[in-house]
Amino acid sequence: xxxxxxxxxxxxxxxxxxxxxxxxxxxxxxxxxxxxxxxxxxxxxxxxxxxxxxxxxxxxxxxxxxxxxxxxxxxxxxxxxxxxxxxxxxxxxxxxxxxxxxxxxxxxxxxxxxxxxxxxxxxxxxxxxxxxxxxxxxxxxxxxxxxxxxxxxxxxxxxxxxxxxxxxxxxxxxxxxxxxxxxxxxxxxxxxxxxxxxxxxxxxxxxxxxxxxxxxxxxxxxxxxxxxxxxxxxxxxxxxxx
Amino acid sequence: xxxxxxxxxxxxxxxxxxxxxxxxxxxxxxxxxxxxxxxxxxxxxxxxxxxxxxxxxxxxxxxxxxxxxxxxxxxxxxxxxxxxxxxxxxxxxxxxxxxxxxxxxxxxxxxxxxxxxxxxxxxxxxxxxxxxxxxxxxxxxxxxxxxxxxxxxxxxxxxxxxxxxxxxxxxxxxxxxxxxxxxxxxxxxxxxxxxxxxxxxxxxxxxxxxxxxxxxxxxxxxxxxxxxxxxxxxxxxxxxxxxxxxxxxxxxxxxxxxxxxxxxxxxxxxxx
Numbered sequence: 001x002x003x004x005x006x007x008x009x010x011x012x013x014x015x016x017x018x019x020x021x022x023x024x025x026x027x028x029x030x031x032x033x034x035x036x037x038x039x040x041x042x043x044x045x046x047x048x049x050x051x052x053x054x055x056x057x058x059x060x061x062x063x064x065x066x067x068x069x070x071x072x073x074x075x076x077x078x079x080x081x082x083x084x085x086x087x088x089x090x091x092x093x094x095x096x097x098x099x100x101x102x103x104x105x106x107x108x109x110x111x112x113x114x115x116x117x118x119x120x121x122x123x124x125x126x127x128x129x130x131x132x133x134x135x136x137x138x139x140x141x142x143x144x145x146x147x148x149x150x151x152x153x154x155x156x157x158x159x160x161x162x163x164x165x166x167x168x169x170x171x172x173x174x175x176x177x178x179x180x181x182x183x184x185x186x187x188x189x190x191x192x193x194x195x196x197x198x199x200x201x202x203x204x205x206x207x208x209x210x211x212x213x214x215x216x217x218x219x220x221x222x223x224x225x226x227x228x229x230x231x232x233x234x235x236x237x238x239x240x241x242x
Numbered sequence: 243x244x245x246x247x248x249x250x251x252x253x254x255x256x257x258x259x260x261x262x263x264x265x266x267x268x269x270x271x272x273x274x275x276x277x278x279x280x281x282x283x284x285x286x287x288x289x290x291x292x293x294x295x296x297x298x299x300x301x302x303x304x305x306x307x308x309x310x311x312x313x314x315x316x317x318x319x320x321x322x323x324x325x326x327x328x329x330x331x332x333x334x335x336x337x338x339x340x341x342x343x344x345x346x347x348x349x350x351x352x353x354x355x356x357x358x359x360x361x362x363x364x365x366x367x368x369x370x371x372x373x374x375x376x377x378x379x380x381x382x383x384x385x386x387x388x389x390x391x392x393x394x395x396x397x398x399x400x401x402x403x404x405x406x407x408x409x410x411x412x413x414x415x416x417x418x419x420x421x422x423x424x425x426x427x428x429x430x431x432x433x434x435x436x437x438x439x440x441x442x443x444x445x446x447x448x449x450x451x452x453x454x455x456x457x458x459x460x461x462x463x464x465x466x467x468x469x470x471x472x473x474x475x476x477x478x479x480x481x482x483x484x485x486x487x488x489x490x491x492x493x494x495x496x497x498x499x500x501x502x503x504x505x506x507x508x509x510x511x512x513x514x
Contacts, residue, residue, distance in 0.1 A: 043394065
């Protein structure tokens with residue numbers, strides 16, 4: 001009977017849970033889903049990572065190549081991020097050129113990299129003549145021409161993103177699932193840096209938020225950053241140096 | 243890519259470091275030509291897809307998902323004789339739409355997303371091999387979408403994709419006559435031209451010829467065959483096909499177990 005109600009009136013069904021300050025999957029309003037991180041699974045990529053947040057799974061690979069630098073910045077390299085949302089992930093996506101969501105996500109990642117200065121493009125320069133390009137990024141290893149000897153890329157910061165959803169213009173929930181995002185009246189993503197600096201804030205339309213609520217979101221993002229940073233440190237430590 | 247404003251663009255030309263590297267000189271180790279790499283198969287891992295499967299064989303990792311049946315745009319009128327077993331007439335039969343994608347980090351060289359001809363050829367090969375196994379007559383005016391994503395290419399990618407696709411279809415509950423099992427082969431170059439079963443990436447790169455066979459194990463019928471290269475005399479090709487079919491038969495029990503486990507997991511999740 002509950003399943004029928006859920007199909008016919010998904011918003012009402014959801015509101016009933018929110019009134020009790022919890023969600024259908026049993027989480028509190030401010031609770032995150034289990035996060036798992038795994039690195040180095042794809043051996044053909046120079047670096048790879050697999051991250052699972054509840055049911056959302058993302059795999060990321062990095063490949064480095066040589067390219068001539070742009071004429072207006074002869075000592076910089078390129079970082080080329082691209083997000084691909086294949087029809088595998090959800091029935092919303094069709095095969096073919098990247099749709100709107102994929103393009104928005106790619107641009108978002110490009111902005112985060114740019115703003116947080118994860119990788120200084122100057123680091124990517126081998127000599128003001130040739131330097132490598134990276135497509136789709138995260139953890140990396142930089143290859144010199146001697147393939148046996150690889151250097152790790154200098155990662156300056158570790159930005160972590162936290163997402164929120166706004167319901168009925170007032171209620172704020174953390175880490176929404178796909179269904180919750182669909183029913184929400186607004187979504188918000190905050191990317192925080194290590195020193196508590198804001199890298200990027202993404203709020204595509206939706207209901208407005210007061211300043212106080214925004215501050216609350218940012219403080220939650222800072223706590224989340226600490227948790228995720230701990231996880232990443234563990235994973236990187238367990239990685240055997242090649 | 244000129245004019246591709248949907249993706250963030252890098253520099254116009256870029257070369258992989260392998261071009262400049264000193265030659266590796268890694269020759270693939272000698273091995274038993276009939277050995278199959280251990281396979282890890284798991285069905286039912288994507289919550290949003292109707293059916294899904296993940297297959298890992300040596301270094302090759304493939305993920306496949308099935309969605310549908312969905313209504314085909316542009317309905318067709320009926321007509322023509324009805325098929326056996328009360329199925330819809332030929333004009334009303336369902337369609338299988340296959341999509342094969344290679345992740346840009348899957349191979350040695352970065353492959354930009356619009357993969358061009360190769361991906362389409364492999365998608366067509368997938369469709370041709372899966373069609374004989376699926377009872378499309380039971381899904382009139384509908385289409386089933388199968389999408390395969392190659393995460394890492396460690397050799398015999400098409401064979402792994404075929405097997406994963408068949409597992410995903412079975413996991414989705416699509417009516418099938420039988421599973422389709424794929425097996426790859428490659429012929430080492432002179433001076434010792436033998437056919438090797440389930441080649442690794444290194445063996446495939448140095449091969450003179452390659453072959454992928456798809457078999458329906460219980461019915462013992464070949465569902466698909468795709469080969470190219472200089473294979474030598476015809477007897478050599480016939481021997482290769484036989485070797486491939488044996489390999490497929492050996493793989494079948496693993497896939498059966500995988501499906502049983504997936505069904506048990508689904509049953510356990512549904513009961514409380």
